[in-house]
Amino acid sequence: MIGNMEIFLIILAALILFGPDRLPKIARELGRAIREFRNSLEEDLAG
Template identity: 45%
Template sequence: MELSIGEMLLVAVSIVVLFGPDKLPKIARDLGQGVRKMKGAMEDVKSEILKETDNPVSEIKKEIERVKQAAQEYNPVGDLERKSLEERALPKPDLASSEEHEGPVSR
């Protein structure tokens, strides 16, 4: 929105007519304080938005680090060795003396 010099002059004259020359300094001060408060609020909103948009990135980085740690701790060879030791420790049933086991049957 652009105001020409004539439009700004019209606004200034109408403010002087409406409020009088005595109240102009107070109106200007109040207007300046309002603008400063608005700028401060905008900065707060901007910093909050930046903080919120940064959080997902840091959470993703933390998740990546957790996955890397889990990948380093994962040892598939150790798991296979542990399973083979467990299988060796279990007693194998004697199928020849078992009545339940019929063995290969050809029909």
């Protein structure tokens, strides 16, 4: 399980790599990709 410190370090690294302007767009795209993956996984398991 990822703890609070690890989450903080991931966010800090993302800010340094991508900058504060691009981070919201990247987060939205990542959330959309995770949602699509979950939906397709649920469809495959449902048959």
